[in-house]
Structure formats: C-alpha cells, structure tokens
Amino acid sequence: MQRRTLLTTALSALAAMTALAAPALAQDNWPSKTIRFVVPYPPGGPTDLMARLLQGELTKRLGVAVVVDNKSGAGGNLGSAEVAKQAPADGHTLLLAASGPMAVNPTLYRSMPFNPLTDLAPVIQISSFPLVLEVNPNLGVKSVKELITLAKQSKTLxxxxxxxxxPQHLAGELFNTQMGIEITHIPYKGAGPALNDVIGGQVGVMFDILGSSLPHINSGKLVPLAVTSAKRTPQLPNVPTMAEAGVTGYEFGAWHGIAVRAGTPPAIIDKLNSTLNAIFKEPEFRTKWEAIGTPVVAGSAAAFGELIRRDTVRLGKVVKDSGATVD
Known part of the structure; x- marks a missing residue:
C-alpha cells in the first residue's frame, strides 16, 4: 500500500512538472508556425498599410511567415472580436488594434462582442495620428477663430x-462642446466619400487624419486651420495646433497598436514587444513609417495598456456627450 501511495505521488508530481514545462517549452519555441496578422478594416487604408509595412520586418526578424488578414466590419469589432474570442492565446495571431474598437466602441455600441480591457493583452503602441481641421476654400475662413465666428452666425454649417x-466624428463633437457651438455632423460611409464632398463643397468642414488630407491641402483643394496634436506636425509646420489657435486644452488623435488574446504567455508578449521596438529603431523603416503621417511611438506593453484604459474613459465621455450610437 505504501509503495502504491509513493508511486501515485510520484506520478502526480511528474504530471504537475509536465504541465508547468509545457507552456515554458511553447514560449521557448515561439514562433513555431505562420503568424496571422488580423487587420479589422478593409485593404488600402492607413491601418492596412501599417500592417503591411510591419509584415516584412516581422517575417525577417522572427523567421516565420507573417500573413495579413483583413477582417472588416462593425467599426472594427468583427476582426477584433475574432482575435479576442477565437484565436489561440499562443502569440501566433496578432491584432492591429485601433482606437475605435479598443476605446470608442465600448461606449458607442450598446452590445460589444468582446471586452478590450479583459479579452485582449496589449503588446505595443505603434501610431498616434493627428487630425487636421480643414475647410473648403469657398467657405472663406482662414483661421479657427473665423470658423467659430461663422459657426455662431450660421445655422447651416x-x-x-x-x-x-x-475619430473624425468625435474630434468635431469635442470641438463643438469646448467652443459652445453647433456645427452639424454629417456621417459618411468612410473617410473617402466624406473627403470628396468637402473638396466638392457639399460640406464645409472636416477633421481628418493628416495622411489622407495632405495631398489635397498641398494642392490647395482644402485649407488647413489647425492640427489636433499637442505639437505642430512636420508635414504642416506653418499650421498651428488647436491650442495655439485658441482652443485651450484641445488634443485629439487616432492611435493604433498591436494586441494578442488575453492569456498569451508574458514571455511571448515581451519578445514581440522587444522585436517591434527594434524594428522602430531602424532609420530606414522609421522614414517609411513617418511617411504614413504618424510619428514612431513604440514603448512598453504597460504604457499601451494605460493608453487604452485612459482613452476608454476620455473618448467614452465624448461619445456620451455627443449622443452618438450605432445600434
């Protein structure tokens, strides 16, 4: 009986050691197969472009194929939820995590298919896109002050x-709230159609991501009034920030990062984070990245997690104040 008890105890200890060793072995062997890089938006936009720039660098440094998979729908919720709820927590599925589904949608949607704060683990922030407040030249406004004056006089702006x-919607609502004005919001199905109507004069004003609008600003089709970042942007050095233009405390932007399913071993997250930080230190890659319209951000997983938590509260308040909802 004593021998049987000792054997049972030994087998139990061996099983426990094997269970503990299995995750460690998986971490040591990571990555061991193709990495799927989920982009929760259609091909061709800035989010997709960021993933494709990183795709080649990650493939080179990690030694396995990295495949971009566009899973768009429901304002980014569809692809994000797939990673959060269906992907194995083994680091072989990455999410291009955007500020919309990560920090805005939890308030914007009455029902969310995942919880960004508990179902996903942050890896690194990779972008911080400033927006530019721009107008059609025919509006006849040359500054933020003139736009505010016009907004107080006009009922059709x-x-x-x-x-x-x-981001384009919330930036406008924040502007309305801080300035005590009512510029009417016109939602479009995408930034492209919205931008076309501002250029065409059907709508007078737009907050847009700098990378999309810069060619039209440079050609004179749009007039930039201010950028929404804390500092001026190198692409428009003569355009003031919103704070410089008189909107005290105004700062707004879209951001992106990399996330994995919650429960992914910390060692894998650390390796991903260090690999991506190394990529962003390469001068040639930084030049390509900044050409999209965002500075290199990078940093720790903890810093990205704090940004998500902070903006869930901050942007959630903007959504509530605007009364916006989509379901």
Missing part, C-alpha cells in the same frame, strides 16, 4: 466624418 464614432 456642417462637418463631414467617416461615420458615427470615428
């Missing part, structure tokens, strides 16, 4: 956005 809850 409107601003275009890429849709309810998008």
């Amino acid at each position: 409107s601003f275009a956005s890429a849709g309810n809850g998008t």
Whole structure:
C-alpha cells in the first residue's frame, strides 16, 4: 500500500512538472508556425498599410511567415472580436488594434462582442495620428477663430466624418462642446466619400487624419486651420495646433497598436514587444513609417495598456456627450 501511495505521488508530481514545462517549452519555441496578422478594416487604408509595412520586418526578424488578414466590419469589432474570442492565446495571431474598437466602441455600441480591457493583452503602441481641421476654400475662413465666428452666425454649417464614432466624428463633437457651438455632423460611409464632398463643397468642414488630407491641402483643394496634436506636425509646420489657435486644452488623435488574446504567455508578449521596438529603431523603416503621417511611438506593453484604459474613459465621455450610437 505504501509503495502504491509513493508511486501515485510520484506520478502526480511528474504530471504537475509536465504541465508547468509545457507552456515554458511553447514560449521557448515561439514562433513555431505562420503568424496571422488580423487587420479589422478593409485593404488600402492607413491601418492596412501599417500592417503591411510591419509584415516584412516581422517575417525577417522572427523567421516565420507573417500573413495579413483583413477582417472588416462593425467599426472594427468583427476582426477584433475574432482575435479576442477565437484565436489561440499562443502569440501566433496578432491584432492591429485601433482606437475605435479598443476605446470608442465600448461606449458607442450598446452590445460589444468582446471586452478590450479583459479579452485582449496589449503588446505595443505603434501610431498616434493627428487630425487636421480643414475647410473648403469657398467657405472663406482662414483661421479657427473665423470658423467659430461663422459657426455662431450660421445655422447651416456642417462637418463631414467617416461615420458615427470615428475619430473624425468625435474630434468635431469635442470641438463643438469646448467652443459652445453647433456645427452639424454629417456621417459618411468612410473617410473617402466624406473627403470628396468637402473638396466638392457639399460640406464645409472636416477633421481628418493628416495622411489622407495632405495631398489635397498641398494642392490647395482644402485649407488647413489647425492640427489636433499637442505639437505642430512636420508635414504642416506653418499650421498651428488647436491650442495655439485658441482652443485651450484641445488634443485629439487616432492611435493604433498591436494586441494578442488575453492569456498569451508574458514571455511571448515581451519578445514581440522587444522585436517591434527594434524594428522602430531602424532609420530606414522609421522614414517609411513617418511617411504614413504618424510619428514612431513604440514603448512598453504597460504604457499601451494605460493608453487604452485612459482613452476608454476620455473618448467614452465624448461619445456620451455627443449622443452618438450605432445600434
């Protein structure tokens, strides 16, 4: 009986050691197969472009194929939820995590298919896109002050956005709230159609991601009034920030990062983070990255997690104040 008890105890200890060793072995062997890089938006936009720039660098440094998979729908919720709820927590599925589904949608949507704070683990922030407040030249406004004056006089002034809850929409609502004005929101199905109507004069005003609007600003089709970042942007050095233009305390932007499913071993997250930080230190890659319209951000997983938590509260308040909803 004693021998049987000792044997049972030994087998139990061996099983426990094997269970502990299995995750460690998986971490040591990571990555061991193709990495799927989920982009929760259609091909061709800035989010997709960021993933494709990183795709080649990650493949080179990690030694396995990295495949970009566009899973768009529901304002980024569809692809994000797939990673959060269906992907194995083994580091072989990455999410291009955007501020919309990560920090805005939890307030914008009455029902969310995942919880960004508990179902996903942050890896690194990779972008911080400033927006630019721009107008059609025929509006006849040359400054933010003149736009505010016009907004107080006009009952028909409107601003275009890429849709309810998008950065373009929330930037406009924040502007309305802080200035005590009412520029009417006109939502579009995407930034492209919205931008076209501002250029065409159907709508007078728009907050847009700098990378999309810069060619039209440079050609004179749009007049930039201010950028929404804390500092001026190198692409428009003569355009003031919103704070410099008189909107005290105004700062707004879209951001992106990399996330994995919650429960992914910390050692894998650390390796991913260090690999991506190394990529962003390469001068040639930094030049390509900044050409998209965002500075290199990088940093720790903890810092990205704090940004998500902070903006869930901050942007959630903007959504509530605007009354926006999509379901």
